[in-house]
Amino acid sequence: MNLLQIDQSYELINKRIQDVPDNYERSATKEITAAEIDVRPSLNYLANKMPAWTFHCQDKVLYSTLPVDVNIRREEMFYFAESEKLKIFVIGETYDEAMRAFAEQLLYFYEHYKRLTPDKVTGEAERLKRIYSTHFKEEDYV
């Protein structure tokens, strides 16, 4: 993701929001229930779960038919992205880095289980092969 572009875009939103002449007031925000409750302070809140459907990795994209529940947590300097069901546990110095590592691991396991023939898997591996072959579809990233 191009952070610079996004930063500028968020700044632009804030500028536009404030851009109302002094003798006017914003009619869409005039009457709000419990206006004291501002969402802004919540922006320090890190959601520990996030749904994801597409995973970009190098020149490939993996699409999932069901949302992948990515668990994210921060411990000291690192971000951990995990999926217990898919047995993926990765780490990154930033949130984006952890998510990128998650996509790389996902693609790696997808290809790994795709290569394995049914007679080569048993137990947990059988379950994972079934998940990857049923719920994921790969496409070249254009």
Add this chain to the structure above:
Amino acid sequence: MDKNKKKKAAKKFDFTEVYPNQPLIEVVCEVRFPADMTIECRKDLFYAKIKNKYSEILVPQVQMGKAMPLEAYRFEKKDRSAGVMLAINKFSFYEKKYEGHEKFITEFIRLASFLGEKYSISKIDRLGWRYINLVPFTREDGTVPLHRFLTVSLSVPNNISKKFENISIVFISKVAEGSITTKIESVMREDRQQEALVLDFDFAMTENLNFSKLRDSVKIAHKHTRTLFETLITDQYRQYLKGETL
């Protein structure tokens, strides 16, 4: 919202269902009433009734241009998961750990009953129910994947890209018993480490309100807000909320 859409939405969900992956960060219900001076002078009467549960007192900060009596005192639980706001003309109850509307409404009515008991409030000017959701997302192809989460689509001319880098929309719609303010905005954490969509739904009614029939009005407010939420989210996002995930 047309009737067919409402019917379809009603079939897809159950009002009593609390999603395991719900994105709610705050639910608040507020009543406004003609200002009562007793509240300004005797907030202790109300506090005495609730302090066993909402013991933490948060006083409003003095701000230039704001009238202090109109600013609400907050009484919160020790763990800050829920609280009450009280000013001379309004009262609200909010929860950050929402366990479903039935529990919420029961607690709201219990707390509101102290208003009638301790002060002479019998008329209500406005009732509002607000759901604030924070939906974390990762960008797809550098854009906000709005289509994954919401059924809202913006109709723009062909030569304008629908690949939105960021979104900020507010609209107020008239519904049978009041109006709903819908706010959809992409936001980023202050440390720039996570992006999310804020879905802020605010239902307000100003007519046919009566303090003695508060429970009925609150139920109506909840119904409208929940229906809007369910109509606005996509089936694939609902799957995630229900825990049907990989």
